[in-house]
Amino acid sequence: MTAYNVADYREMARRRLPRAFFEFVDRGTEDETLLGLNRRALDAVRLRPAVLQDVRGVSTEAALLGRAVPFPVAIAPTGAANIVGFRGEEALAAAAARAGVPFTLTTSSTSRIEDVARAATAGFWLQLYVWEDREATWQVVDRAAAAGAEALVVTVDTPVMANREYNGRNGFAFPVRPSLRLGLDIARHPRWFAGVLCRYWLSGGTPRYVNYPAQVGGKVTQKVSRIANSASVTWEDVARFRDRWTGRLVLKGILLPEDAARAAELGVDAIVVSNHGGRMFDAAPPAIEALPAVAAAAPPGLQVLFDSGVRRGLDILRALALGASGVLVGRATLYGVACGGQEGAAHVLEILREELARGMALTGCRSLAEVDQRILWPG
Ligand code: FNR
Numbered sequence: 001m002t003a004y005n006v007a008d009y010r011e012m013a014r015r016r017l018p019r020a021f022f023e024f025v026d027r028g029t030e031d032e033t034l035l036g037l038n039r040r041a042l043d044a045v046r047l048r049p050a051v052l053q054d055v056r057g058v059s060t061e062a063a064l065l066g067r068a069v070p071f072p073v074a075i076a077p078t079g080a081a082n083i084v085g086f087r088g089e090e091a092l093a094a095a096a097a098r099a100g101v102p103f104t105l106t107t108s109s110t111s112r113i114e115d116v117a118r119a120a121t122a123g124f125w126l127q128l129y130v131w132e133d134r135e136a137t138w139q140v141v142d143r144a145a146a147a148g149a150e151a152l153v154v155t156v157d158t159p160v161m162a163n164r165e166y167n168g169r170n171g172f173a174f175p176v177r178p179s180l181r182l183g184l185d186i187a188r189h190p191r192w193f194a195g196v197l198c199r200y201w202l203s204g205g206t207p208r209y210v211n212y213p214a215q216v217g218g219k220v221t222q223k224v225s226r227i228a229n230s231a232s233v234t235w236e237d238v239a240r241f242r243d244r245w246t247g248r249l250v251l252k253g254i255l256l257p258e259d260a261a262r263a264a265e266l267g268v269d270a271i272v273v274s275n276h277g278g279r280m281f282d283a284a285p286p287a288i289e290a291l292p293a294v295a296a297a298a299p300p301g302l303q304v305l306f307d308s309g310v311r312r313g314l315d316i317l318r319a320l321a322l323g324a325s326g327v328l329v330g331r332a333t334l335y336g337v338a339c340g341g342q343e344g345a346a347h348v349l350e351i352l353r354e355e356l357a358r359g360m361a362l363t364g365c366r367s368l369a370e371v372d373q374r375i376l377w378p379g
Contacts, residue, residue, distance in 0.1 A: 005355075006311045009335035009348055017084060017192055017338055018185040020170035025080050025334050027279075029162045034278035034286070038309035041286035045318040046377035050364025058357045059367045064326045065151050065248045065270055065303065067123050070100040071353045072326035072368065073316065075333050075345075076277075076307055077106035077127035077153065077252075082207055084338035086199040087111065091337050093119035095345035099353070104153055104328070107140055110207035117147040125151040127252065129158070130233045134240075136213035141245060143211070152245045153272070154238070157253025159231045162280045235262060242267045250305075252328075253280075255290040257297030260304070270303035277308050277330050288319065295323025313355025317363070320371045 003009045014022050028035035062072035075096045081088030089111035096103035102123025105116045117124045126144040131137050141152060167173055171181035186193050200207060209216075242249055251263050252272040263271050273291045275284040287308035295304045306319040307328035316327050329352070336348035360366070363375040 003339070003344075003347065005351060006332045006335060006348060009332070009339055009344065013084065013335040013338040016189065018182070018189045020167070020172035020182055020185050021080070021083050021192075023166050023170060024164075024172060025078075025084060025331060025338075027164065027166055028277075028282065029164055029279050030282040032278070032282065034275060034282050034284055037286045038275070038278050038288070039311075041288045042309050042315050042318055045288060045322065046379060047314075047317065047321065047359070047363050047375050048377050049362060050375075053364035055361040055364060055366055057366070058360045060353060060357050060360065062326060062368050064102060064123070064305075065125075065250070067102065067150070069102070069122070069326075071316075071356055072320065073099075073349065073352060074102040074123070074125065074305070074326065074328050075104055076328035076330040077104040077125075077155070078330050078334055079106045079108040080334055081337055082110045084196070084334055085341055086196045088334075088337045088341075089116055090119045091342040092333055092345050093124070094342045095333065095337070095349060096123075097121040098342075098346050099349040101349065102150070104151075107211055108209060110210060112210045113140075113143055113149075114147045117149065123151075124149050125153050125248075125250070127153040127155055129155060130230050130237060131213070131216060132232055133213075133216075134237075136216055138244070139213040140211060141241075145245070145247065149247060151248035151250050151269070152241065153250040153252050154241060155230075155252045155276075156233070157255075157274070157276050157280050159233070162276075164279070235266065238263070238266050238268065254294060255285060255287065257293045260294045260297045260302065261299075264299045264302040268302065270305055271298070272305045272307055272328060273324065274307045274328070288322065291319060291322045291324060298323075310352075313352045313357070314359045316352065316356045317359040317371065317375075320368065321373060321375050323373075 060071035062069050081092050089109050093103040093116045100122045102125055103120040104125040104127050106127045107129045126149040171179035248269040250270045251268055253274050254271040273287050273294050275287045298304050304324050305326045306324035310327050310329050319327050333345045333348050336344035365371050
């Protein structure tokens with residue numbers, strides 16, 4: 001199958017991956033209403049067609065956290081790249097580098113911060129989950145600084161673990177435990193088994209959480225104290241991060257204007273308007289609906305990024321028209337890396353860039369400076 005768009009990559013990933021892992025990537029939380037709402041709300045944003053404009057040489061160039069980028073996209077942190085592909089995290093980082101855009105590594109990755117930092121040559125951001133033991137947390141932060149991370153992305157919408165019942169039904173939980181159901185699922189997907197699991201076994205065994213502080217633990221088959229401890233994280237921690245971290249500080253998972261204003265007061269550089277891709281809180285609003293009010297409340301020094309549901313370049317254009325200055329993509333590049341490693345992810349990024357440029361031409365915008373609420377169709 002030839003992939004022409006992100007939906008094609010999704011379909012290919014669905015066939016290739018064991019169901020447990022595809023659903024882990026693809027699905028939402030509880031009744032999964034937000035997953036569909038994110039998409040419907042994006043589709044409902046209509047743009048004004050422009051005709052008879054000279055739109056030769058459309059430029060998608062932008063700046064993300066002070067770095068010039070060919071188009072305003074960064075890869076979102078996802079704890080799944082190394083499950084869907086062999087060394088998927090490094091492959092994603094290299095694909096981002098080829099496209100000239102930043103890559104965000106999650107703390108929960110099984111790839112070392114230092115290895116991914118080397119591959120992510122067009123910007124390396126580290127996403128942080130905060131442990132109860134703040135000293136343990138600082139170890140990760142200091143390691144990220146030493147590896148040259150430009151931004152610390154603190155995820156603020158995960159005070160508790162999400163409820164994802166399908167994972168239980170599929171026999172896939174953390175810590176990972178062998179089960180008949182999972183075993184059969186894997187057996188039915190020999191390409192993944194040979195291309196991913198066997199390669200890990202041949203190159204050093206079961207992946208570990210290599211970035212967790214020593215006192216937290218590291219085996220994916222063992223219980224580690226992870227996200228649940230984020231329940232104690234407050235705005236005071238944000239102030240402490242600001243004092244200690246000299247790079248760019250980003251809060252990911254903001255949906256309210258007052259939270260954006262407070263982030264700016266504390267010296268945060270950017271926020272990501274996000275509902276975690278519909279994976280955390282099923283009663284939350286679609287992120288694209290929350291975006292305009294948040295963008296309006298953000299002072300000039302606070303960059304507003306967006307994620308949750310981006311599958312087309314037109315979605316990037318919609319978010320930019322509604323006040324974002326860049327977007328993060330999660331699942332889109334995961335589908336790509338699942339099917340074609342670095343090439344697949346790089347192709348997804350190229351597709352998104354081309355679609356964005358086409359959408360700009362159709363709305364009469366030659367540069368991103370011209371993309372704002374004026375291209376929105378009233379309604
Ligand atoms: C995520 N996301 C996420 N976010 C985060 O801050 N830390 C993490 O470890 C993860 N892990 C993760 C795993 C998987 C499989 C997915 C799909 C997502 C959320 C991610 O960063 C981003 O907010 C969403 O993926 C954006 O929505 P789309 O682009 O996937 O629709």
